[in-house]
Amino acid sequence: MRRRICVQETVFDVAEETREIREASHKVGGIATFLGVVRDINEDAEVANLYLEHYPGMTESQINKIIDGAADRWQIHAVTVIHRIGHLLPNDEIVFVGVGSEHRGDAFAACEYVMDYLKTQATFWKKEQTGTTSRWLSTRQTDVEAAGRWSSDETEEV
């Protein structure tokens, strides 16, 4: 299985990433992707910009474990995870997850699984600047629940 993990300040190219997933194996018949965008409104406050910090090394290792978990559960041939760090503005692309598989059900499930665990297991932290104040965001309960849906003995260690 082809895996690609990028933690980067720079923008990424959705079309190129999708093309690479397609070309990873002639078995790839479907590609499910998710693209996350910085919104201008979060919990009713207008977001001026976002700062993303992470734990270099551990982040990549956690993402690897998440991908292992997906590969254990579904037949997938390529997974790409790209997460941006540093200073971002509303409407910037922040995260991309793409999964190529023979079966669309596997591609969808693996893509959503990786996104759900990224939210709760990958060592990123967001600081939001709204007007004149800034604050570190706290984990959303809905994200904890989303990741919990997939949980079994194997994944609790992720």
Next chain:
Amino acid sequence: MRRRICVQETVFDVAEETREIREASHKVGGIATFLGVVRDINEDAEVANLYLEHYPGMTESQINKIIDGAADRWQIHAVTVIHRIGHLLPNDEIVFVGVGSEHRGDAFAACEYVMDYLKTQATFWKKEQTGTTSRWLSTRQTDVEAAGRWSSDETEEV
């Protein structure tokens, strides 16, 4: 909600389609997409090319009903469905579904729902040329079951 339905012979541009979904509303925080590709192997026979026929008018109307079903179930701000017809070769892109939403769970669910119903409710037919013989494909039981998962009174009419 922005909706875009295209049934076309020509190729499409995944990056441009994704960009349009993003820009449909400032509320879009996540975009789930699915891209289907013609494989070179189907049920152990080597596929040389594919011919796609459809029922003009009814196809678009069925896709509209499928999108209505998704919009009834989830909070979504943009849906794009592009399906190619005519002659296609292995590795050609055949179908694209993209959904933009505030919540990633809604984007994923709606995207998979639309794909599942496209497979069983939209009036497309595939003819496959393998070596010297050609045959019309028959509906896969797994596709019927995939669409069945979502079924309730509302969708059985789709």
Next chain:
Amino acid sequence: MIKVVLFASLREALGKSEVEVSAEEVDRISDVISRLSQAHGDTWRESLTSENILVAINQNMVADDHPVTDGDEVAFFPPVTGG
């Protein structure tokens, strides 16, 4: 008149993509099928009544032996295989 359209394997098997039948004394889909077999032969009845064939009237799927009215477009086709 009632416009009848055929698709995919059914179109190929019957050699036509579109035919018309008179709406006179045609009340239901079964009447349309009878008219078509009278005009084109029993192969048509066999093909159009085969188990998995789907029927749409004016581009909406219908079940069973649905009523048909003058001016309707009646479509017969095999299960779909898009996506």
Next chain:
Amino acid sequence: MIKVVLFASLREALGKSEVEVSAEEVDRISDVISRLSQAHGDTWRESLTSENILVAINQNMVADDHPVTDGDEVAFFPPVTGG
């Protein structure tokens, strides 16, 4: 030596991203925390033992009062908010 790294709100609150503590008589995470509070003040104990703080050793999440060895990298951080 044991390398201690801090992230996000914890890094800001304690004003440091990285500190070192001697590994002598340090067996577990609770010993690391004691060393840090001796050196930097009680704010550190409060912050590092606050309910939602997570701990990783050598970039793997650990639970409870995990053992620590000389040369380890111990990280303290708040719940993650990526994606």
